[in-house]
Amino acid sequence: MATKTQKKNAFYAQSGGVTAVINASACGVIQTARAHRDRIGKVYAGRNGIIGALTEDLIDTSRESAATIAALRSTPSGAFGSCRYKLKSLETHRREYERLIEVFRAHDIGYFFYNGGGDSADTCYKVSQLSEAMGYPIQAIHVPKTVDNDLPITDCCPGFGSVAKYVAVSALEASFDVRSMAKTSTKVFVLEVMGRHAGWIAAAGGLIEDHGIPVVVLFPEIEFDPQKFLARVDRLVKEHGYVTVVVSEGCHYPDGHFLAEQGSQDAFGHAQLGGAAPVVANMIKDTLGHKFHWAVADYLQRAARHIASKTDVKHAWELGAAAVKLALQGHNAVMPTIDRLSDAPYRYRIGVAPLAKVANVEKFMPRSFIKRDGFGITDKCKAYLKPLIQGEDYPAYKGGMPVYATLKNLPVPRKLPAFELGK
Structure with a gap:
């Protein structure tokens, strides 16, 4: 000390x-x-x-x-x-x-x-x-x-609340757009968000339900069942004329394969993900015939200061x-x-x-935060999320x-011999 x-x-x-x-x-x-x-x-x-x-x-x-x-x-x-x-x-x-x-x-x-x-x-x-x-x-x-909010013990992680706010607001605004065009054009909007093993970010998209938006949320914690998912999407389109789908990049099939897996790995040895949204959107188009648009929030969600x-x-x-x-x-x-x-x-x-x-x-979404059918968030989850986006x-x-700061980042003189990484 x-x-x-x-x-x-x-x-x-x-x-x-x-x-x-x-x-x-x-x-x-x-x-x-x-x-x-x-x-x-x-x-x-x-x-x-x-x-x-x-x-x-x-x-x-x-x-x-x-x-x-x-x-x-x-x-x-x-x-x-x-x-x-x-x-x-x-x-x-x-x-x-x-x-x-x-x-x-x-x-x-x-x-x-x-x-x-x-x-x-x-x-x-x-x-x-x-x-x-x-x-x-x-x-x-x-x-x-x-941003994944998956550290244990702490109630939440800095970075998550802002991503949750960005996702909720973006999903709401895009849903208003889709709703205005649903009669003659797009009926499904799919938004892909981050979250490899934990669905906290995707859960934030579920908050738009309180604004009258029909929404389906796909979590990593819930194994993806194409038949049940397509049936839910079709029912909501028939009832409301449109639907918004928020899918976590970590959404996966029962055998563990990610919808978005690219076959490569990142620097930490994790499967490189990206592409769940087009997979889901094309699945809807091919099976149900509904016109769609999709987006991947990617860096935008974590950079949106x-x-x-x-x-x-x-x-x-x-x-x-x-x-x-x-x-x-x-x-x-x-x-x-x-x-x-x-x-x-x-x-x-x-x-x-x-x-x-x-x-x-890793801290995962509690099952009590996910609706029984696996496609949305419960009131308990909403009570957890809402203070964090306030x-x-x-x-x-x-x-x-x-106006953002750019530092000078002036170096400290070196005192030791050079060191090669990975040797």
Whole structure:
């Protein structure tokens, strides 16, 4: 644990797919660290995430103005660059973990704040374990972030609320369009959203039901049955003249094959997904003959800072700040959490979870959140989702466009020999 006589620098990195509010967490980390200069020296950021630590490509955030750091709160994407680089087991890739400790030692870093999802939680936990074994203790604190909302223990994850808001609003607006054209034209609109194993994002599309929109939601948690699905779509078109389908990219058949599987893998070894919407839309056209349009939200859903949830922005900043406070209190190998106290009014507190119980654990949609027929969300789910999409936190605008921060990202001089990744 760092003390007043052992002032240490901090290292912060962003991991995996970015979000509309991950920079708000960075803002919370940096602003809170600056408020405790008696305990924390400089905050260094990893250029392109953990790769920046491995290659000693560090960014000196102390050379950014207070106004620029504050502007991160309303700027989407990863201000320091992120990456999909997974540090594997200590047994097979010990060299990389030891390199991290060497870099931390060389730059007098005593705090490690890793902002990401499940894989980064695992890395953070392993770093905390190895650092003590190597005689150079690092207080490793994980800052939760994932649009998939699949980290355990915490009620929700920063990034999810804004994606949920984007999906719900986009599905509603597109549905109004389809409804206006249904008499002579399009009768089915299919929207594909992110969510490999958990259907939280797709669930947000189900909120349009409260606006009188006939909607079918396809979750990864529910095995896809083409016959039942087509029957439901046909019935809704006959009743309402049109229907909106929200499909998770992780929707799969009973044998486990994804509707959207492309036959390739990403950097984490996961099946590369993308294309569930056209599969579903063409299935409807070929079987039922209904004219359709489809869209894939893709990066738009996670980059849409202009329609970010105010609740989500607040969560993101607070959890970044909480990570620093936990470190200053002497915590290690933990993650700050959102602990919900009530739905209406929405109340919560900041809690803490041990990384040993977070790493490599996925949180799926409870069955009680999914309708019995598997094609929509329950009132219980709506009560969970609605507080998370509440409020608007618009960025400043100039000339009709949002004003987003671009950092100088000035480098920290290297002190160690070069290091090759993957060796």
